[in-house]
Amino acid sequence: MSEDAGFPVLLSSAGRRVGLLNCFRQAGDRLDRAVVLHASDLDPDLSSACASADHAHQAPRCDDPRFIDHMLDLARSHGVRLIVPTIDTELGAYADAADRFAAIGTRIHVSGPATVAIVRDKNRTASVLAAAGVPVPVTVTEQDLRRDPGIIDWPVFAKPAGGSASRGLAVFRQPSDLPDSFDEPMIFQTLLEGPEFTVNVFIDRDGTLQTVVPHRRLRIRAGEVEKGQTMRRADLRAIAEKLVAALPDARGSLCFQLIDDPRHGPRVFEINARFGGGYPLADHAGARFAQWLIEEELDLPRSAGDDWRDGVLMLRYDDAVFRG
Template sequence: MSALSRIPVLISSAGRRGALVRAFQQAAGGATVVHGCDMQPELSSGCVLADHAHQVPRCTAPDFIDRIEEIVRQNGIRLIVPTIDTELAAYAAAADRLADAGAFVHVSPPGVIATVRDKMQTMQVLGAEGVPVPPSCSESALRADPDRLGGWPVFGKPVGGSASRGLGVYRALSDLPDGYPEAMMFQPVLNGPEYTINMFIDRNGALRCVVPHLRIQTRAGEVEKGRTTRRDDLRELAEGIHRALPGARGVLCFQVMDDAQRGPQVIEINARFGGGYPLAHHAGARFADWLVEEVSGQESRAHDDWRDGVTMLRYDDAVFTG
């Protein structure tokens, strides 16, 4: 494909997501030109690896979407790929505006984003669909009835948290601090192996691919060592999430604890590419390619024929400039 006909893709908040940048650079046989944006693109390895880089304000700033639209119009961006939870709502609200500017935003509708960004609401919506989730309650409910989760210890996390921020295990009610800087939720402590399940829903709403991987080792909430694992019960959980969130589109990933007593329990959903996506990509579930195909009007080649037992062992690398 000639340089003039290559599809411009913008990886938003590119940060350290070098593997995702490379996946889109290789998508559809190299039929893309990849742009990255970040608050400090010169200090972002993802932006340095991208073909072009752009500076943007913080995603919560009032002029964030204005700047993104400017990048879209100036560079003919056809596909925008958000990568962090805090920017999803802004992109979902601006999806029609950015489409008018020429770019399809890889984001689910605002209602889906609102659900998955609120972990308590996520548990309620999934539970109503019969998806197995752990019992959950608010801080005030736990203080009012300390035994409502069946005893102690309990696990606490921010309702709107991400990247393992604010997690804690509490052995007794007296261990809880007097207050928290943000809304918290609490669940029983689960014990067992943890899995991430990557799923791809096409533009027509069909669930096309489900790739579980065992989280062998993590660092800062992101899988560092993992292995693809084909399990029918984990696929069934993805199907349940698909039913519970009928508006969801594109790439989602969710976390599961395979508790020794309760069995597999869904503990959270991210409506974006997860940090472990490169493992699914290498195993043959090339979500990046399938998004590019959709944007370019090609027939989707999405499939569920990925390789079981593929292991990813991440290591630290460096990008140099100057």
């Protein structure tokens, strides 16, 4: 590799995302570019991704008023060209500050504020998608449910309106099972059953949907796919096209989750406007979003497309990073 072709990438709130880090490292190898990998976390000494990166950095929580200025200083001092958020809660802060980063030559891999506002509010997500013809489960607020329990079929699936990482999920079989109150705003949806899928999509910087990669979630642990297999399905691609069209300024890697309920058909219940935890499966199957982002930023010939391998199986396992 040429020594003057370094491309610094920073994974923000990197945590355990070693697989995603390696996707960027492998992208650099394929492009014959030296990708310099930075990772930041609240406690980098306890982050396996920070331990695996070329450089590790401490950062405040994303809801800290100092967060954006701190990340701007990091990007400026290390010449970071691309910052990749990895958790939902930091998307809004980055989307609002994207122009400030662009002014110093740093791209934030984040959709625009309008898309982030939609996906961070699960009730709004359901209403926006339904209006665009995307199949979603019946979705109601706590206020509406308590006013009229018959507004939705029981049992119901409950989740925080702004939650992530499988926090606060619950199933209630009948109205009398509801607690008197919840600690945060909740939404309630028709309980779906059937095979669960994650659909990874890539939207280029011009707003064009380039690829749709569904994988069946064969086994899930802590909200992330542990075993999964890519699966081409025309009906899921059609859903993805409508979903992307409903998001006004979506860019880069997004993923959404659906359940193929035998009674209702496929129903979308979640969108993550970032790299999902199961993205390395799509990358290995040939949908190399990390590489495509680097190509865009370096003005290289773009290789984004829908030529990925069907039937690729991912079996994740625990590994360890040692210090000292």
